[in-house]
Amino acid sequence: MGDLLAQLGSVLASVMFVWAIIQQYFPYNIRNFFDKYSQRFLTFFYPYIQITFNEFTGERFKRSEAYSAIETYLGTTSSMQAKRFKADIIKNNTQPLALSMDDHEEVADEFNGVKVYWASGKNILKSQSFSFYPNTDEKRYYKLTFHKRHRELIFGPYLNHVLKEGREIKVKNRLRKLYTNNGSQWSHVVFEHPASFQTLAMDPVKKQEIVDDLTTFSNAEEFYNRIGRAWKRGYLLYGPPGTGKSTMIAAMANFLCYDIYDLELTAVKDNTELRRLLIETSSKSIIVIEDIDCSMDLTGQRKKDKEEPEESDPAKKPVKPPENESKASKVTLSGLLNFVDGLWSACGGDRLIVFTTNHVEKLDPALIRRGRMDKHIELSYCGFEAFRVLARNYLYLETHDLFEKIRGLLEETQMTPADVAENLMPKTSPADVEGCLRSLIEALENTKEEKRIEEEEKRKKESAAAVTAAAEEKDEIKVAKLVENGSNGSI
Numbered sequence: 095m096g097d098l099l100a101q102l103g104s105v106l107a108s109v110m111f112v113w114a115i116i117q118q119y120f121p122y123n124i125r126n127f128f129d130k131y132s133q134r135f136l137t138f139f140y141p142y143i144q145i146t147f148n149e150f151t152g153e154r155f156k157r158s159e160a161y162s163a164i165e166t167y168l169g170t171t172s173s174m175q176a177k178r179f180k181a182d183i184i185k186n187n188t189q190p191l192a193l194s195m196d197d198h199e200e201v202a203d204e205f206n207g208v209k210v211y212w213a214s215g216k217n218i219l220k221s222q223s224f225s226f227y228p229n230t231d232e233k234r235y236y237k238l239t240f241h242k243r244h245r246e247l248i249f250g251p252y253l254n255h256v257l258k259e260g261r262e263i264k265v266k267n268r269l270r271k272l273y274t275n276n277g278s279q280w281s282h283v284v285f286e287h288p289a290s291f292q293t294l295a296m297d298p299v300k301k302q303e304i305v306d307d308l309t310t311f312s313n314a315e316e317f318y319n320r321i322g323r324a325w326k327r328g329y330l331l332y333g334p335p336g337t338g339k340s341t342m343i344a345a346m347a348n349f350l351c352y353d354i355y356d357l358e359l360t361a362v363k364d365n366t367e368l369r370r371l372l373i374e375t376s377s378k379s380i381i382v383i384e385d386i387d388c389s390m391d392l393t394g395q396r397k398k399d400k401e402e403p404e405e406s407d408p409a410k411k412p413v414k415p416p417e418n419e420s421k422a423s424k425v426t427l428s429g430l431l432n433f434v435d436g437l438w439s440a441c442g443g444d445r446l447i448v449f450t451t452n453h454v455e456k457l458d459p460a461l462i463r464r465g466r467m468d469k470h471i472e473l474s475y476c477g478f479e480a481f482r483v484l485a486r487n488y489l490y491l492e493t494h495d496l497f498e499k500i501r502g503l504l505e506e507t508q509m510t511p512a513d514v515a516e517n518l519m520p521k522t523s524p525a526d527v528e529g530c531l532r533s534l535i536e537a538l539e540n541t542k543e544e545k546r547i548e549e550e551e552k553r554k555k556e557s558a559a560a561v562t563a564a565a566e567e568k569d570e571i572k573v574a575k576l577v578e579n580g581s582n583g584s585i
């Protein structure tokens with residue numbers, strides 16, 4: 095055995111010596127020729143193609159997006175095959191750990207009946223920089239191997255599928271963030287609102303329509319590319335306070351796994367600052383402007399936009415704002431329109447822009463026209479179906495004898511889901527279901543009574559006004575008669 099090893103060693107040493115001589119003394123052209131034809135010779139007998147995805151490409155410290163997506167994709171695909179994994183905490187509610195294949199593992203994957211092989215590896219390079227400590231650079235990579243007859247399928251649909259799935263899993267696993275702006279700076283906290291479409295109380299048909307719309311939008315990258323439009327969608331949520339506009343935004347973010355950028359428009363100095371904030375938002379996010387009618391004087395602002403005085407006309411020079419107004423937001427309607435659908439709004443990936451308002455009638459039609467705000471959603475007073483969702487959420491209740499009475503009262507009165515929810519909130523443990531329902535009935539009857547009194551007052555006022563008007567009308571008739579008499583020459 096010892097002899098055999100010694101012989102093998104000397105053969106290897108000879109081969110390396112000959113190779114070193116070739117490297118040293120053979121001209122570059124001959125070496126190149128030799129390399130080229132030896133590769134061709136090998137390819138002839140080796141029908142597989144290999145693609146390497148390095149962890150770092152180009153800029154040394156920028157991690158390759160493709161590598162990262164493949165890592166995530168293989169984390170799920172390899173979970174049934176690989177024996178060694180790397181794990182990382184992702185602090186996600188649904189899944190606490192993200193797994194990825196450890197170095198030097200190999201797994202198979204199948205796509206449209208075609209088998210491919212993925213291997214993970216790493217090269218260890220001695221660091222070039224001087225250091226007192228032994229230093230090494232690790233360069234990780236994934237290698238994909240497949241038969242050359244599947245070249246088209248793998249280069250096109252398969253790799254697209256891997257990257258898309260990888261990115262989607264990554265988005266689902268990440269901690270979502272809630273951003274808000276302090277002037278032109280975004281700061282964020284972890285977004286942990288538990289709202290979902292399941293817990294959102296509203297008409298089920300309308301709700302399903304919104305869920306379908308969001309699903310279609312989030313999968314429509316190719317469609318938006320094909321029709322040449324930026325991949326974004328505007329939602330206008332309107333309705334009285336307490337009908338669930340903010341809750342719906344939270345449900346949307348949880349459903350799509352998007353971040354939320356809650357834009358405080360009044361803290362934005364001007365249009366330039368608004369544009370900067372927009373550029374800094376990431377893809378897969380919802381940009382929200384709540385109570386848009388309170389954030390800026392849209393009608394007044396618009397007038398100002400149109401009537402901007404000519405600088406050359408000294409008489410029309412803008413008056414310097416008073417000291418206390420100089421810090422007020424100078425965002426204009428045209429700035430906001432640019433924000434929604436100007437050139438800058440198309441930078442980055444998919445985004446939802448959501449405006450909420452309690453007074454839709456106050457908004458400038460230009461701001462909410464279709465194309466800008468693609469979907470107008472009215473969140474309204476609590477109907478019976480919405481009540482059933484709340485009863486399920488708050489009291490685990492599917493049906494009850496008192497439901498019919500509540501249905502009748504909800505049809506006759508206007509109560510917001512927030513108020514209904516408040517009455518259904520259990521005050522004891524275990525919950526006194528009937529007590530909660532009766533408390534709701536009482537609140538509904540009170541609201542009904544208040545409404546009746548209010549309407550009666552209104553009716554009384556209207557009839558008093560009609561009497562006064564009639565009296566005035568009588569005078570007018572008298573005056574008209576006098577005038578008529580005058581024209582006839584009697585005065």
Ligand SMILES: Nc1ncnc2c1ncn2[C@@H]1O[C@H](COP(=O)(O)OP(=O)(O)OP(=O)(O)O)[C@@H](O)[C@H]1O
Binds near residue numbers: 339473
């Ligand atoms: N449709 C709903 N479904 C479930 N809960 C709701 C709904 N509407 C309101 N609520 C409850 O009422 C509270 C207030 O609702 P929310 O803040 O979403 O209303 P809003 O319409 O945004 O009000 P505002 O216009 O005052 O901002 C929420 O915390 C939620 O618990």
